Amino acid sequence: MTTFKDRSDVFADLGTKLSIAEIFETLVDGSVPIRLTAYDGSATGPENSEFQLDIRTPRGINYLVNAPGDLGMARAYIAGDMSVGGVHPGNPYDILRAMNQLKFRRPSALALVTIARSLGWERIKPIAPPPQETLPRWRRIALEGLLHSKTRDAGAIQHHYDVSNTFYEHVLGPSMTYTCAVYGKEDWSLEQAQENKYRLVFEKLRLREGDRLLDIGCGWGGMVRYAAKRGVRVIGATLSAAQAEWAQRKLAEEGLTELAEVRHSDYRDVPESGFDAVSSIGLTEHIGVQNYPSYFGYVKSKLRDGGLFLNHCITRPDNTRTTRAGDFIDRYVFPDGELIGSGRIISEIQNTGLEVLHEENLREHYALTLREWCENLTANWDACVAEAGEGTAKVWGLYMAGSQLGFQRNVVQLHQVLGVKLPADGNWTVPLRPWWQP
Template identity: 65%
Template sequence: MTVFHDATSHPNMSIAEALGALISGDKLPLRISAYDGSQVGPLDASLGLDLRTPRGMTYLVTAPGDLGMARAYVAGDLEMRGVHPGDPYPLLKTLSEHVDRKRPPAKVLLDVVRSIGIERLKPVPPPPQEALPRWRRLAEGLRHSKTRDAEAIQHHYDVSNDFYRHVLGPSMAYTCACYPDADASLESAQDNKFRLVFEKLRLDEGDRLLDVGCGWGSMVRYAARRGVRALGVTLSQRQAAWAQQAIAGEGLQGLAEVRHCDYRDVAESDFDAVSSIGLTEHIGVTNYPSYFAFLRDKLRPGGLLLNHSITRPGNDTSTAAGGFIDRYVFPDGELTGSGRIITEAQNVGLEVVHEEDLRRHYAMTLRDWCANLVRNWDAAVNEAGLATAKVWGLYMAGSRLGFETNVVQLHQVLAVRLGERGDDGGLPLRPWWTP
């Protein structure tokens, strides 16, 4: 039997009813329990939320929305029932389908405060995994200065190379894969993504490639195995050290190099191609003109640029990330539409010759990363700690949902640096790569 309690109809709410009112207001198909022993929701629900402490309620009421829920969840004050912490996708999907994102009516909020006690409105320190708010990061430099970008990258990427190996698998590729078919494995899809980038850039033995934001050097090593001289740069010292070791392990030292440096400090130029796979999200939309101008200047005339990045569906929405993503995952991250990316590339003189959306591929990639995290949960927790592992499960499952529902997209934009009088280096008349 299914029983619902309408939290909006009770002036004297239990804590469970108050939590239900904050989340949705009515008929949430979850079983909610609270630290006062109260429970609401359908008795036969397979999914649920357990609010274990008063501190958890404080997190929820002082930071409404995803940030408050993330704080309570990461701190262990709010538990998700019926899902694995490495992949809470089913519960997040249910919430997304039933939660009313409008602010609860004033009367409901007043009833909530009366039920939980006014003392719960006094903020408490967030979990230690949380980054400082944007306005307090000024001590690290202005947004997207070299110093502050380095701090932001280290917050996300310097968790642990072994932790990422448990999540990403052997490819150590932390960007959207490209699935040749629906049944393809993650590893084959990542290899296919690098093949696609390689072919779009028309790379050939003896060519020179610059890969900015190269991560653990997967693209660099893919190109070097095929005789391309590849230089990768990353702001993560741990990534660079791991990549250099992997390069040595494959005997690619004569062709491949990964440096620990800002892409803006690369002095070499006249590259045949530049790949930027997952960097644009970190550089700031206002920096797009200088970013694309810098990459243009690294290319020889006729050289190609492949920009692969997460985007928004439109070009006129806020570029700032939400509270949870900004404070726990990608500090200072910004997203805009593919139209803005294309515009800025064109404005510095690059000719855009192709673009495509791999949105559904990223949802599948995140699905497979979560499956890896679940499979390797104990090892991941031992490596990075329970709270950090929960952050990654929450962020990847939530991001999967975002890509599935077109909240975010993933675009590859291919452009060429023209020579004098519009010479494009002899590009074929139509796309020359296989899908």
């Protein structure tokens, strides 16, 4: 069937009016891979599709017309103006996989005139997004100052992590660990794999009883507790007040306060130095690629000679594309977040004078981790909605399921990089071969 998006001459006909399904077709480059229905009774896409999108309100098509792509779709879905059939909102992985080839484009000027005439000019004026959405990057710069100032970084972290500790307990499970787990086997439980991740970091850093560890961007203190239970003295730092409060309470409950503390603090404000090791698990994504020299220089300044550093973060599969996240991630999930390939990270670590000893890619492990988080969100959906609201719960389901797909398809990766601060004479202070169990 010839659709309106295939015939630009149709848009020149001033009498043409489009149905909602036809408007959707004008926004799509190629065929619609799943069934789409709309409040005006129109439909497009395969009738036998396992999945269905339903644009329920004029506001939903407004979001799509004004932001064709993942941002407009997310707005309509999160606000409740577009429903999704065939999947649970806590885990929309299957429909995202089915929609993976769906490509959007901006409508031409003629098409936009026809869309406006079909809907009414008032209906296509930009409207306020859902309350879960933060301001676009350019407006955040105007209101909050330059990227990655201490104030702006604190706001970005609070946007994501101060949702609700109870909400995160439902999603993350008992470990309260919001970073990639490390699986020995695919059938391991999430808790087994998270414990194994901390074990791996601990062993790579050659930590021993009595050593001193600085864990920057420590979250709810999982690495802090793991190390303290083994006699290591630990300082953790997080910009999230909710995380710091939860972590301090947990340290007290487990009798670890004499060995460990978690500070509500920018890592740059930790005055102590001379640490035997520094761990950074899931922080690098937040600091900005242009700040890598000062960041890794800071790490070096905190280590004693011979001290070890482990950087664990999400990366891109190469070092050539933009570092900025897409609109949905930037507005709803990680404001100001940036990613680059492991090659750039390794180069910046080396450029500060740290020697890189080892790196590994844990991409498939993060896909497995995200699958477990989605299952937790689905199993605890009612409690999560009661705690944080349906819109916020939808954001997390959409983000985690989309990320699982991204890791599986090598859109993003997860790298651990291990480095050492050599003494002035350059002598190694570590064994000749890797000393940890994989």
